[in-house]
Amino acid sequence: MNVLVNSAGFLTSVQGLGRTGYRQSGVSIGGALDTHALRVANALVGNEDAAAGLEATFGKLRLRFEDERIVAWCGGAFSARIGDEDLPPGHPGLVGKDDELLIVAPSAGSRAWLAISGGLDTPVVLGSRSTDLRGNFGGHQGRALRDGDFLPLRDVDLETAAPWKDRRIAEFSAPATWASTAKRDRFLRIVRAAHWDFFTSDAQAALVSAQFTVTPDSDRMGARLDGPVLERIEASDLLSEAVAPGTLQVPPNGKPILLLGDCQTIGGYPKIAHVITVDLPIAAQLWPGDAVRFHEIPLAEAQELLREREDDFARFRVGLTLHAR
Amino acid sequence: MTIDPLGDSALIVRIDDEFRPDASLNAVLVALRCLEAAELPGVIELAPAYTTIGVFFDPARVAGFDELKTKIERALQPSVEPARPRAETGSVVDVPVCYENEFALDLGEVAEFTGLSEEEIVQRHSSASYRVHCVGFTPGFPFLGGLPAELATPRRATPRKEIPAGAVAIGGAQTGIYPRKSPGGWNIIGRTPLSLFDVQREPPALFRAGDRVRFRKILREEFERSLT
Numbered sequence: 304m305n306v307l308v309n310s311a312g313f314l315t316s317v318q319g320l321g322r323t324g325y326r327q328s329g330v331s332i333g334g335a336l337d338t339h340a341l342r343v344a345n346a347l348v349g350n351e352d353a354a355a356g357l358e359a360t361f362g363k364l365r366l367r368f369e370d371e372r373i374v375a376w377c378g379g380a381f382s383a384r385i386g387d388e389d390l391p392p393g394h395p396g397l398v399g400k401d402d403e404l405l406i407v408a409p410s411a412g413s414r415a416w417l418a419i420s421g422g423l424d425t426p427v428v429l430g431s432r433s434t435d436l437r438g439n440f441g442g443h444q445g446r447a448l449r450d451g452d453f454l455p456l457r458d459v460d461l462e463t464a465a466p467w468k469d470r471r472i473a474e475f476s477a478p479a480t481w482a483s484t485a486k487r488d489r490f491l492r493i494v495r496a497a498h499w500d501f502f503t504s505d506a507q508a509a510l511v512s513a514q515f516t517v518t519p520d521s522d523r524m525g526a527r528l529d530g531p532v533l534e535r536i537e538a539s540d541l542l543s544e545a546v547a548p549g550t551l552q553v554p555p556n557g558k559p560i561l562l563l564g565d566c567q568t569i570g571g572y573p574k575i576a577h578v579i580t581v582d583l584p585i586a587a588q589l590w591p592g593d594a595v596r597f598h599e600i601p602l603a604e605a606q607e608l609l610r611e612r613e614d615d616f617a618r619f620r621v622g623l624t625l626h627a628r
Numbered sequence: 629m630t631i632d633p634l635g636d637s638a639l640i641v642r643i644d645d646e647f648r649p650d651a652s653l654n655a656v657l658v659a660l661r662c663l664e665a666a667e668l669p670g671v672i673e674l675a676p677a678y679t680t681i682g683v684f685f686d687p688a689r690v691a692g693f694d695e696l697k698t699k700i701e702r703a704l705q706p707s708v709e710p711a712r713p714r715a716e717t718g719s720v721v722d723v724p725v726c727y728e729n730e731f732a733l734d735l736g737e738v739a740e741f742t743g744l745s746e747e748e749i750v751q752r753h754s755s756a757s758y759r760v761h762c763v764g765f766t767p768g769f770p771f772l773g774g775l776p777a778e779l780a781t782p783r784r785a786t787p788r789k790e791i792p793a794g795a796v797a798i799g800g801a802q803t804g805i806y807p808r809k810s811p812g813g814w815n816i817i818g819r820t821p822l823s824l825f826d827v828q829r830e831p832p833a834l835f836r837a838g839d840r841v842r843f844r845k846i847l848r849e850e851f852e853r854s855l856t
Contacts, residue, residue, distance in 0.1 A: 324673055325831070328763060328767060328768060329764040543678065544677045547634055547638050
């Protein structure tokens, strides 16, 4: 069975948890810019974490289904409807055959992740169904969706997945902080990076005190930030080395770039800091014009926060099996 | 050797303080094989480049940065030298290149900058021996060391918006090949019909760090024949 893309919106692509194991060939990890949001949405519809869903940028997405499915979404302050009925973030909902699911432009934030029970059945390329939009492979024909596309879905047994389905929208939901990730005050926690000491004390102080603004030339590779110029003590060329989503690198113009999922595997700009993994969901909502600030924490705390979130997620999954009973 | 965190889910092992073309590369490749053989729990993948190896891990399966650092140091200890794998010499990849005018968009600029004739540039570029220092920038892009010093040419002041797939180019002291149509700032001196990146292949990139590369001058007819 398929889902028909009536309207593909601004930029929608098939994404899973990304592609690992091919960095040595220069292949980015890619995948959902907020993998946690996709995992939560997948859990809500009874999918495994890594099932492929859709990443919608700025909404205007309209889908029509050929069979009955459970859907759920997490992300920015979008509004979504199944027919005339609101589908709030983090709630599983039932779409019937020929029903239309609509996700409209957000009032805050920029991206949403939609999971569909069964998951999208686009081909696995280099171990993943995620679309590599720069490399033009994976996902649906290696590209963003277009109006009129048909996307194959994997088979699923709805009876076991949605025993609550006498209602259209389930009453239970994911924790609100996981379901809705657009923030009014965007504080991103950072840890120091390898080249922190290459920067002047003014630059170090500015990074954690000043406000930065996302510029229009931002994309899935990175959010470019305007703000105080972060100066280095001395300018020297560095050899390219591994970078990762969350890395804050600073090109010669002193304006930092916050790398996101589609970032290159290696980079030669000095790294001043890294946004911690549990705050990447906030970073994934950044949109041109948004203001953002940084707050430094110790590395051990960043890792502890991540472990706590993983424990919470494991408990959440267990809790969902109770709803499904 | 030093080990720096790369955020909360990765770290960078610095094998060499400065880049020594063959020595650094061999040291990085030996360390890469050691880390692969060690199969450290929680390590997802390794990303070598010039003098470093990026180590990506699952923080839920690693007690902390210090613990993983200690395990990596142990895996790379010189005391286990006898068991250490040797740096692979790498494959030797023969790369046919057509240097004819319609493919050599910037050969004139390189000639002007280096003071060499176009024929000399082609002759020297195609007779040197190169080594893949790392693969990155775009999927399959090889950064090659070994460019004869007299051919070094700064990147173009204004990058080209579109460089064709297979374009062979000089950027500073390095040479490289664009795997697919993309923007880029290097000086294009020729084009290869080889496919540098193919998702149907395993691994998908034609080149791996450590491979040796030679460019072989071909005529336009051979270029076109190879394409089909």
